[in-house]
Amino acid sequence: MATMTMAKALNAALADAMLDDERVLVFGEDVGQLGGVFRITDGLQARFGDKRCFDTPLAEAGIVGFAVGLAMSGLRPVVEMQFDAFAYPAFEQIASHMAKLRNRTRGALSVPMVIRVPYAGGIGGVEHHCDSSEAYYAHTPGLKVVTPATVEDAYSLLREAIADPDPVVFLEPKKLYFASGEAELPARTAPFGRAVVRRPGTDATLVAYGPAVPVALEAAEAAREDGWDLEVVDVRTIVPFDDATVTASVRRTGRCVVITEAQGFAGVGAEIAARVQERCFHALHAPVLRVAGLDIPYPAPMLEHTHLPGVDRVLDTVARLQWDDRPDPRWLAQGSAA
Amino acid sequence: MTTTPQAVRRASPRTRRPATPVAPDPTAGLLPQTAPVRLLDPDGTPLPPRADLPAPPVETLREMYRRMVVGRRFDAQATALTKQGRLAVYPSSRGQEACQVGAVLALRDDDWVFPTYRESMALTARGIDPVEVLTLLRGDWHCGYDPTVVHTAPQCTPLATQCVHAAGLAYGESYQGRDTVALAFIGDGATSEGDFHEGLNFAAVFKAPVVYFVQNNKYAISVPLSRQTAAPSLAYKGVGYGVPSEQVDGNDPVAVLAVLTRAVAHARAGHGPYLVEAHTYRMEAHTNADDASRYRDPDEVEAWRDRDPVARLEAYLRSRGELDDAAVAQIAAEAEAYAADLRDRMHAQPTVDPLSLFEHVYAEPTPQLVEQREMVRAELAADAEGDA
């Protein structure tokens, strides 16, 4: 085991994939000599040459569309979007081509490519640099949507994404890039479609992914003081989604809070809450609740702490899980005001 | 302020500087001719031959005529099938036969075509089964042919998006040591979309062997070219990307084939992309669902009838003694047989399998798709029981 950052693990995953498979090409904006603005592609051009790792014109639709064409010719492109919000110009290529080509051609053509997207906030970034855009992708059939929360998973999931026969949107939580963890490379953790219990518990299940996982773990730790033993499930792959693991956990604990950094309305958290409710209704002792970002455009850096779900908001929500069969205190408060 | 010649003369002794050395024009070889290339007059009379643009071999032109006649008949049959409710919609390319067939004849079988919805005729001219070509419009699947077998991407509806795929595929092919060329069709209106520009730029920067072939048929549904661009010609869009470009009379089959052949050779030789604009005209409405009388003058349509590409090539070949009444009749009969066969096969109701909906979303269906497939399977079984 070694201690390393998620950025380093991602870099190693790219390098190992390029070493193992000549068809893997890495390209995007500033990914060549510079190594990417977050240095995830650091050293790849020097090591593999500028035909394998290269800069492109500044045009995200172009980058993704070019990758679709390369995939049609038998290559395995791994492209980087510089930041979450700068992937939006590519959306037509993603939704209409990358996601659909296999289906349109009844499997004659496939698009084994990866779009890496540094996403979400918590780093004091200015506007357009902190969006949680997972719902756009997860709502698009044909895409796989993956987001690591640990250093080992970063490596393992990225290797699997590159080897996958389908297009993968690989969401890298920016605020975890330089967080260190223990990893032994080449790591092979759980495959796509498998959620993981990061912390066992008996009283309630916190479901989270990507940047919300450390928040959930911290909240679970803090909840011990209040006498709650919380389980934390890391979704890992939003698509394909692992109903089985999430359902098994909630059936055990009988309570569930879904935590996402993304704004909550029509988000992935809403989907998870609905799925849990559909599958665990009779095991539930309380409604499934969500803790999400506010339904606002991502705020300016000095206000982001109000937007982001933190430990306190998670614990406040856990407190509302009808622990002693009394009505939700908020309704009591409203009743007394009336 | 205007400068009079006098003022210039007076100022010159004081402001005289060493003459700037005359650099070679960096746009040389990139700009199109100022007028579209033409090798035949509208009545089929050959114009003086050009040293820089070899005329295509006459056997190829005879084959071109044959495919244009068959293509036109196919197009009429597809329009008829739409009227009979067999196709959901059909975008006709009548009037654009020289472009549709010329593009295909300029390519090898292993070259790739990136067509739009307008290119049904080009695809049948490429030898793809017309029933497979019309699958999209009949509605039994999105793409009826196997692109990897016929080296033809699915017909592309999101405008201009195919331009970037062509760049990527062509670069990928050359990267892997193959000398494949990609030809991307695009309409005049779609040249306003960003992906046209991104495609040209990527192809140029990566020296990808792509021919971008703009069929300027003067309209994007109802919107005339003047609303798309203020450029003197769409072929001028290449120079800004460092892409050599040419414009051609798109109803002159000989010129279209000659210009596209040169463009393909340029790309195959490793010189990067090439842009060709063909001036042509869509004789029918945008699709059968469109009413062209709302936006264009019947006189305009009439004027284009006199520039019919099929008649033009026929006149030329007859004048060269390469075509006679018997050959024309034989090709017409072939076209009739082609259309009759298509009509018969399109009258058969296609079988669709609802369970196939789940097969090609991913290489392996997700657990959620497996669940939904079971739901549909149960629904179908219940329906079958109800029918029994």
Ligand SMILES: Cc1ncc(C[n+]2csc(CCOP(=O)(O)OP(=O)(O)O)c2C)c(N)n1
């Ligand atoms: C991105 C996008 N926007 C709008 C449309 C709807 N649409 C279909 S065809 C068309 C006109 C395109 O005109 P042009 O590029 O000149 O091609 P033509 O139909 O004349 O062959 C439009 C607006 C579309 N298919 N894709």
Ligand SMILES: [Mg+2]
């Ligand atoms: Mg047009």
